Amino acid sequence: MVKKDYGQFQIEQLNPIQIEAALKKRSLIYLPLGAMEWHGMHLPMGLDSLTSHGVCLRAAEKTGGLVMPPLYYGMTGSIWHHPYTILIEEEEVLLQILMTTLQRLETDNIEKVVIFTGHFALKQLEMLARLEERWNAQKRVLDVIVMSISECPNVTMKADHGAIFETSILAQIKPGLVRLENLPDKDVEPANDPEGNSMGDHRRDRNNVLFGVFGDDPRFYDKDEAETLFDTIVEWVAEIVE
Numbered sequence: 587m588v589k590k591d592y593g594q595f596q597i598e599q600l601n602p603i604q605i606e607a608a609l610k611k612r613s614l615i616y617l618p619l620g621a622m623e624w625h626g627m628h629l630p631m632g633l634d635s636l637t638s639h640g641v642c643l644r645a646a647e648k649t650g651g652l653v654m655p656p657l658y659y660g661m662t663g664s665i666w667h668h669p670y671t672i673l674i675e676e677e678e679v680l681l682q683i684l685m686t687t688l689q690r691l692e693t694d695n696i697e698k699v700v701i702f703t704g705h706f707a708l709k710q711l712e713m714l715a716r717l718e719e720r721w722n723a724q725k726r727v728l729d730v731i732v733m734s735i736s737e738c739p740n741v742t743m744k745a746d747h748g749a750i751f752e753t754s755i756l757a758q759i760k761p762g763l764v765r766l767e768n769l770p771d772k773d774v775e776p777a778n779d780p781e782g783n784s785m786g787d788h789r790r791d792r793n794n795v796l797f798g799v800f801g802d803d804p805r806f807y808d809k810d811e812a813e814t815l816f817d818t819i820v821e822w823v824a825e826i827v828e
């Protein structure tokens with residue numbers, strides 16, 4: 587597989603001449619959001635930001651426009667006391683950063699901003715709903731679309747936390763960062779979910795084989811399924827944006 591370079595869509599890597607040329611073709615900016623959050627022994631802390639950034643870059647390849655670097659700060663969720671996890675508790679902190687970003691992009695005459703979140707804790711989604719409401723309360727030139735990776739209606743796999751969904755998405759973007767070999771062999775130590783519930787509090791036990799992972803066992807990751815899932819999500823984003 588030839589590794590594709592998406593640098594031409596990454597605004598932080600471009601100079602003003604390149605940015606202007608790209609925005610002249612399509613006045614559109616993607617703003618990927620995520621978090622710094624425990625995702626199990628097999629995944630990196632910044633997964634939500636890495637996945638949202640990856641989806642946005644591929645969507646930009648289809649629609650035109652540019653992609654902002656992802657935010658690695660997200661709103662608190664149920665994972666917050668897991669190691670190395672840094673989540674924001676006050677909604678205003680993130681709202682202010684996002685409002686400032688939108689105001690600045692509007693000053694630059696950007697027509698449309700897509701805020702795409704890979705982190706979908708309830709508080710994150712509520713914060714984004716508030717942002718939309720606040721932004722649209724004033725008559726604006728800049729059009730804002732808020733989307734969450736968890737809300738694609740065309741996929742059969744349910745969004746999860748560090749489980750098969752998120753593992754599959756990251757594997758399509760940065761396969762080297764998915765380390766399923768860090769988890770015990772699934773035949774030797776299968777998931778021990780009471781009544782098959784893969785979202786239960788037993789996964790909060792440090793000794794659980796899938797500690798801090800919520801959703802179906804990522805060790806059943808399948809390359810073809812991952813590809814379909816990922817392509818469907820990218821297609822969905824591009825379609826909404828069009």
Ligand SMILES: [Zn+2]
Binds near residue numbers: 748752
């Ligand atoms: Zn996540």
